[in-house]
Each structure stands twice: as C-alpha cells, then as structure tokens.
Amino acid sequence: MSGSSRGPNDPGRRDRIIEAALDVIAEHGVRGATQRRIADAAGVPLGSVTYHFEGGQELLVEAFTRLAETVSARYREPLEAAETVEEARAAVVEIICGGSVWGSPRELVLSYELYAFASRNPALLDVIRAWMAASRASLSRHFDARTARALDALVEGLSIHNSMDAEPMSRQDVAAVVRAVSS
Amino acid sequence: MSGSSRGPNDPGRRDRIIEAALDVIAEHGVRGATQRRIADAAGVPLGSVTYHFEGGQELLVEAFTRLAETVSARYREPLEAAETVEEARAAVVEIICGGSVWGSPRELVLSYELYAFASRNPALLDVIRAWMAASRASLSRHFDARTARALDALVEGLSIHNSMDAEPMSRQDVAAVVRAVSS
Amino acid sequence: MSGSSRGPNDPGRRDRIIEAALDVIAEHGVRGATQRRIADAAGVPLGSVTYHFEGGQELLVEAFTRLAETVSARYREPLEAAETVEEARAAVVEIICGGSVWGSPRELVLSYELYAFASRNPALLDVIRAWMAASRASLSRHFDARTARALDALVEGLSIHNSMDAEPMSRQDVAAVVRAVSS
C-alpha cells in the first residue's frame, strides 16, 4: 500500500502552475509565456501543464482570473476597514501611493497584460467587470455612485502614470485630488 | 506605366508594414502578431518584412512608437484649440467621451498592448514618457501642473473603465468630475 | 508486436542520427549537412533532430567526436597486435596502404571536415589531440618517442596524398620510407 497511486501526490501543483504562469507573464509577457517556461518556473515537468490544463488558453484565463481576485481583495480591505469618509479618502490615497495593492510593478504590468488579453476574451472581460464592480461597491460604502466611479478611475489612471513617470505624484498632491473629486 | 505597387520601387512599403502591424496587433494581440500575418495584412511577401526590419522586435517597437505619436497628436489638438479654461474642460470631456482620440476600441486596445510591451522595453518607456509629457504640456496651457497631471490620469482611467464597462459614464457625469478636479 | 522502430521507444535513435550526420557530412560536406538532410538520412522526422540535440552545433560536435573515436580504434588495433618491431612496421604500412583504417575515402574526407571544423572548436581540438596521443602511445610500444611522432605524421601525410594522387605510392615504397624513418 506504500506510495498509493490514487489521488494527486502533489495537491498544490495546479496552484503552483498558476502562480508560475503569472510570474512568467510578468517577466516575459503573454507572448513569451510558453508552457515550457511556465513548467520550468513551477518546477514541474512540461507534461504536467498539459495534464492539468486543457490547452494554454485555459491556463491564461485561470491565471488572470486569480490575478484579478488577488488584487481586488487587496483593494477592498482598506476601504472596508474605513469607518468615516475621511478614513475612506485616506484609504484611496494609500491604494494609489502605498504598495499595498500594486505591491510591485509586477501586478501593474500584469494588469496591462490582462487588459490586452481580455480585449479578445469575453470570459476575462466579465472577470474585469466583476473586479470593477467590487471596487465600486467598496467605494460606495462611503461615496455616492458617481464619485465611487470617478475615484475608481482615478486610482487606475494615477497608478498607471505613477508607475511610468520618472517621479510619481506626491502623496500630498494625490490627497488633494482625491479630496477634490470626492467632495 | 502607372505606378505599380510592387517591384523594386515601393517607397511606402515600410510604412504600410508598420500600419499593418498595428492592425494585426489590435486584432490578434502582440502574441498573435506573427510576421507572416503582418506580411499578409500589408499585402507584401514574408521576406519583405525581414528585409525592412531587423527582426520582429524592431518592427514592434516602430509600430508602437508610431501609435504613441498618432494618439498623442490627436490628444493635443483639441486642447491647443481651446482658448478659455471652460473650453479646455470641454476638450477634456470630449477626449474622454468622444471618439476623437480613442477613435475606436482599436487604439485603446493597442495602448494596453503598448503598456505591457513597454514594461520590458526601455526605448518604448521613453516614448510613453514623452507622450505623457506632451499631454501634460497641452493641459498646462490651461491648468496648473498638479491639475494637469490629475486630469491626464483621469483621462487615462476613465477611458479604460468606460471601454470595459457595460455602460460608460455619462458625458454629464464626466463633465462634473472634470470640473471637480480642475477647480 | 515486433519492435516497431517508431514511437516513444526507440533507444538507438540518438545514435542513428549521429551516424546519419556523418554520412551526410561525407556526402555533402559540413556546409550541406542540414538538419533536414540528416533527419531524412536517419529516417526520423525533423523535429526529432532538434529534440535530441540542442542546436546543430552540438550534433556536429558529437558526430565528429564519434568519428575520431572510431578511426582511432581502428588505428590502434593492428599496432597493439604487433609483437616485434618488424610487425609494427608492417602494421604502419598496412594502416597507410590497406583499407583497414581509412576504410574508404569516406573517413578521410570526414577527417578533412573534422580538421577544418575543429579549427574553430576547442572541444574538438581536444578530441583530436587525444586521438593523436592515443596513436602515438600505440606506436610508442615499438618505437622511441621521436620516431613514433614522425611515423604518425607520415601516416597522416601519405594517407592524404595517396587519396588525392592519381596513383598512390606503392606498398613497397611505403615500406621503404617507413623503414627509413624508423631505424
């Protein structure tokens, strides 16, 4: 009975492949995210990728879905913790300036890849819409619908520009803009 | 004798290939932008692509550079035409809601691909920075630096979200947000 | 059920490709030794060549290494069989004139290709040096070091010239020269 052949010997493997896929996409882009590279990054044999995922498309969809969920969760937390409008504004500033949501350039780069990829993939477009809806729902606990939407867009735009600018906008200026939009 | 479009004399060919590359990227993504597809889209033989461009990377860089210049120009025009702050605000609203800058989903999709691609290509990062600087310069004719930056980010964020939302933010609401940020 | 030569189980395939490579080099030169031709000669699909060898360079190096080992072994045998100096001289003459070492023009032609190729490949230069050292070691069982070296060079030079001359040097004359060098 030693070494049973029933059941997965490595239950976390599927997850590891998904995480590795995101790493590879961040480093090489969707274009360079070949199954072999993903397998290497995950430390599993190539056949394992084909075994766990029916084609490369499926793996990409799952990876991006996970990305959206992860980032979305990190977005929601500080907003749900806020109890006053003032705290909510501070949370928005933190999301834009702090490293808590877009922890590293990694997530932001991945989001560009996601947007590009989702343009041709309806399933992922739905994932993005759900993500956006969740973000706005969190904001709506503190702001009216239109302001929530505007703040959400502001987070998006400032995050992108800050990541590309030589010097990002100061936290103080971000706070001023957030206040202007939300009052 | 009337200018055949083939043979040794086709001075616009290089340009046509670049335009075709953008079309193919918009339709199939950077991942699907193979040289053969680009050649077919441009109506030139495959060898012509490798003749005019030293490898696929160079072609992508040139194509994205052209994209940035084109979109940047379309962004600048309405702002430079504006003569009062009020007109400038209207121009910003038009850029976000109208079809003049992001004429079609095409340009927006291409910009996602560009952001993703530029993350791994310093030369293109510089192109993007120049684009952003030009946009802000146009805005700075009417607004102070911080506001210019904020509006630029707002354009980015709202454009993206509007393109993905089932129903985009109304022009009226956009105008309200623009006014809030710029006063 | 009788061992099909295809499918996932063909352990000799790597070897067959190497042999085929030597055949193709002999017939078409290193210049004409394309992977497709080698694959055809080995009776395997093209993909199989790239699967077993990391690039064409590796295949060439392995093929030439095998050539050196094969020819070297054939060189050594008659010399190790010899028990007297007289028999050793006869063995040298046999190596030069008989078909035992340079069985066919094939091996000699291959050795030109090897020398040319090794000029730009340190690993193969080492293989050749080992080959030469082995040859001299065999000769040194019967002759002093300097004579061994001279005889080895003589074998080389006469083999080459005989293969290109319209009429090779007679066995009798070869024997005389060998005697002159080794006394």
Add this chain to the structure above:
Amino acid sequence: MSGSSRGPNDPGRRDRIIEAALDVIAEHGVRGATQRRIADAAGVPLGSVTYHFEGGQELLVEAFTRLAETVSARYREPLEAAETVEEARAAVVEIICGGSVWGSPRELVLSYELYAFASRNPALLDVIRAWMAASRASLSRHFDARTARALDALVEGLSIHNSMDAEPMSRQDVAAVVRAVSS
C-alpha cells in the same frame, strides 16, 4: 565627361573579393562563408559579388585556386634557391618549422577547408594535384622521385600535427627525420 561610366571604376575589386573570401573562410569555414559576409569583408555591396561571380560556387573555386597557387609558390622558392642536397634538406626543415609557407594557422586551416571542399569538386582536385606535382618537382631537383614524394608527405603530416599539438616537434628532431627519409 567626369565620372565616365565605361570600364570598371575599381579594377582590383574582383581580386579583393577573392581575398576577402579566403579571409571569411578562414574565420567562419566554408559553411559560414556567405556572400553577404564576403561582401562585407571586401567592403563592397552585396550585389557586387553576384555581379563578378556567377554563383557562390565559382567564387569558392577561384578563391581556393588562388590559395593553392600562393602557398605553392612559397613552397617552391626556398627549394629552388637551394644548391646542394644539404641546403635542400634545410629548406624542407624550414618549410615545416618556419613560418614561411604556412605563414599563419590561416593557410593551414584554409588547406583543410580546401581538402574537404575538393573532395566534392573535381576541378579543385586537379588544382591540388597540380600543386602536389609542383611541390614534388621542386623536391626532385635534389632528391629521387620516391624520396621527393615521401618528403612531400612528411611536410604535410608534420605541418598538420605541429599545428594541433600543444608543443610542436623541435626543429632538431624534424631535421633528423628529414635526414632519415632522404638518405
């Protein structure tokens, strides 16, 4: 009348291409001797190579023919200058050990390429035979036919081995072998 279009503007160009071809073969092998590389090495446009030579084969044949003539001439001179047998022996030793004939590894490497290439090119085989005949004729002024042939082979073999050995045979030893063969 300035810049007449009649007649070749650059009469030495054909020669320069041939020399460049030998340089490229020495550096990259016949396999790497592409017309583009040769054109670059000669400092002429690519079209010029096709213009002066009907196909790459012709260029290679001419280049190797020139090589044979050049090396052959350098071989002949010291032997024709010799007036006694003793001087002739010294000349042979000089050919093997000195840098006068195989001035650099370049010529020797080129000769491997030539031998390999000539195996599949009858015209070049004739060039090699003529070269060998000329060498022997020079030697025959001082030695009998059989000895001439043996010395010629010895030159070949020792040159090759010396070029590959970590340490070449000493001039003194070479002289002893030459004497042994030629007495």
Add this chain to the structure above:
DNA sequence: AATGAATGAGATTTCATTCAT
C-alpha cells in the same frame, strides 16, 4: 557596368500537443 531593393526557398528553432507507458 553596377547596385540596392526585393523575394522565394529553405534552414533553424520554438512550441503546443499527442501518446505510450
């Protein structure tokens, strides 16, 4: 005569997928 542009053929390489075990 001479050449740069152009192109088709083909060589190399990469890749997703299949399959036997």
Add this chain to the structure above:
DNA sequence: GATGAATGAAATCTCATTCAT
C-alpha cells in the same frame, strides 16, 4: 494519475539570386 519522448506545425531568420534602374 502523471510524465518523458516524440512530432508536426509554424514562426523566425538566413541566404542566394533576380531585377529595375
């Protein structure tokens, strides 16, 4: 269930040659 071997398709790249000027 899991995987290494294997392969065909296709993408990239190289090259000799052709052609209009």
